[in-house]
Amino acid sequence: MSNTTYIGYYFKVEPLQPATEILIAELGYAGFESFVETETGVTAYIQKDDWFDGVLNNIYVLTNNEFKISYTFDEIEQVNWNSEWEKNFNPIIVDSLCSVRAPFHEKPDTKYDIVIEPKMSFGTGHHETTHMMIQHILNNTFQNKSVLDMGCGTGVLAILAAFKGAKPVDAIDIDNWCYLNSVENAERNNAAHINVYEGDSSLLKNKNYDIIIANINRNILLKDIGVYSKCLNQNGQLFLSGFYNNDITIIEEECNKYNLKLQSKLERNNWIALEFKN
Numbered sequence: 001m002s003n004t005t006y007i008g009y010y011f012k013v014e015p016l017q018p019a020t021e022i023l024i025a026e027l028g029y030a031g032f033e034s035f036v037e038t039e040t041g042v043t044a045y046i047q048k049d050d051w052f053d054g055v056l057n058n059i060y061v062l063t064n065n066e067f068k069i070s071y072t073f074d075e076i077e078q079v080n081w082n083s084e085w086e087k088n089f090n091p092i093i094v095d096s097l098c099s100v101r102a103p104f105h106e107k108p109d110t111k112y113d114i115v116i117e118p119k120m121s122f123g124t125g126h127h128e129t130t131h132m133m134i135q136h137i138l139n140n141t142f143q144n145k146s147v148l149d150m151g152c153g154t155g156v157l158a159i160l161a162a163f164k165g166a167k168p169v170d171a172i173d174i175d176n177w178c179y180l181n182s183v184e185n186a187e188r189n190n191a192a193h194i195n196v197y198e199g200d201s202s203l204l205k206n207k208n209y210d211i212i213i214a215n216i217n218r219n220i221l222l223k224d225i226g227v228y229s230k231c232l233n234q235n236g237q238l239f240l241s242g243f244y245n246n247d248i249t250i251i252e253e254e255c256n257k258y259n260l261k262l263q264s265k266l267e268r269n270n271w272i273a274l275e276f277k278n
Contacts, residue, residue: 007048009045011044012069018270020041026061031051033045094135101114116154129215138160147161147168148209148212150214151215152182155196158196159191161211163191170194173196183196209236210236212236213239215242221242238275239275244271247272261278
């Protein structure tokens with residue numbers, strides 16, 4: 001990794017939210033593999049081998065008149081990811097029950113303590129959607145439930161589910177970086193019942209779960225809700241996040257097609273996390 005050449009983009013974003021989170025999501029789909037949020041916006045990195053002149057052509061938030069986004073970029077020979085994270089990654093505590101921290105942070109007095117190696121995968125708990133999904137897991141029974149964490153990122157949600165007694169737990173992410181990071185973090189947290197896979201919803205054929213957690217983006221959720229419904233055991237729970245308040249109607253309508261009924265809603269800075277049951 002240290003010998004890989006990267007292109008670093010330095011985005012200045014006004015106002016910061018929700019534009020920064022939208023920007024990060026769109027850059028991720030464009031091939032950028034790592035992000036550091038700053039006081040004025042975000043720094044994003046893409047491997048030089050994956051970069052091309054039109055890499056930002058489909059970043060629609062850049063053309064949104066509601067936001068003012070400017071940027072510069074340059075070539076970087078060596079990026080020390082751990083150093084970048086140590087400068088920017090602070091531990092979080094959710095509802096006084098669950099902490100998410102890096103190995104270099106002091107251990108807090110919480111019931112569930114998740115240690116995440118400071119790499120660049122999505123899902124440290126700082127983002128509103130991950131925070132709310134942690135709350136959903138804290139508020140529900142996972143003992144001896146089979147669980148899928150779809151779009152697992154760092155694996156933090158799968159790890160918390162395992163801490164709460166879920167088994168077995170499958171964690172899936174299409175991104176190789178996230179897959180490797182989830183494997184490492186599951187081992188680091190002694191979460192023996194987590195099986196991590198690299199891929200998408202095509203891996204779910206003939207799979208069944210009591211609980212499915214999917215913290216992705218709206219369009220992928222809409223495409224895959226039908227797949228999730230086929231995998232969900234009777235009286236199963238489906239937790240969805242990665243979208244905004246004004247997306248609730250379209251998400252709920254799609255779930256209703258498969259007899260998935262809305263049970264509860266969490267909201268944080270206009271981001272939403274919903275619970276459905278069949």
